[in-house]
Amino acid sequence: AMLGSLPVRDFVWEDASTVSKNDILSWTDDGTKGRILVVDLEYPKALHDSHSEYPLAPEKISIPKESLSAYQSELLEHYNIKYSEKQKKLVPHLGSRKKYTVHYRALKYYLSKGMI
Numbered sequence: 001a002m003l004g005s006l007p008v009r010d011f012v013w014e015d016a017s018t019v020s021k022n023d024i025l026s027w028t029d030d031g032t033k034g035r036i037l038v039v040d041l042e043y044p045k046a047l048h049d050s051h052s053e054y055p056l057a058p059e060k061i062s063i064p065k066e067s068l069s070a071y072q073s074e075l076l077e078h079y080n081i082k083y084s085e086k087q088k089k090l091v092p093h094l095g096s097r098k099k100y101t102v103h104y105r106a107l108k109y110y111l112s113k114g115m116i
Contacts, residue, residue, distance in 0.1 A: 035104040041097040047114050048094050055092040056110050062088050
């Protein structure tokens with residue numbers, strides 16, 4: 001469900017070097033303390049085939065024109081569409097994520113599914 005308490009005061013920064021993967025996995029989902037983390041995530045190659053249809057941890061990024069497929073490039077040309085890399089899109093992808101902001105419950109799920 002989409003129910004949960006939102007933080008309203010008494011924010012405290014924790015030292016990231018003191019938090020381990022085991023710490024994150026041990027945090028309870030119904031605790032009184034919530035956490036939002038900024039992390040680096042990697043998608044192991046072993047998961048690429050099984051997760052290719054719908055990768056975890058979507059990220060708001062700009063897509064460089066050279067990353068478009070040949071078909072996408074043809075569509076742009078055919079319909080005379082000007083492509084802008086300034087527009088960011090929410091993209092599920094198999095690449096790494098740097099400084100990814102995530103709620104600890106979502107991070108627990110990503111880690112349990114094999115992301116590192």
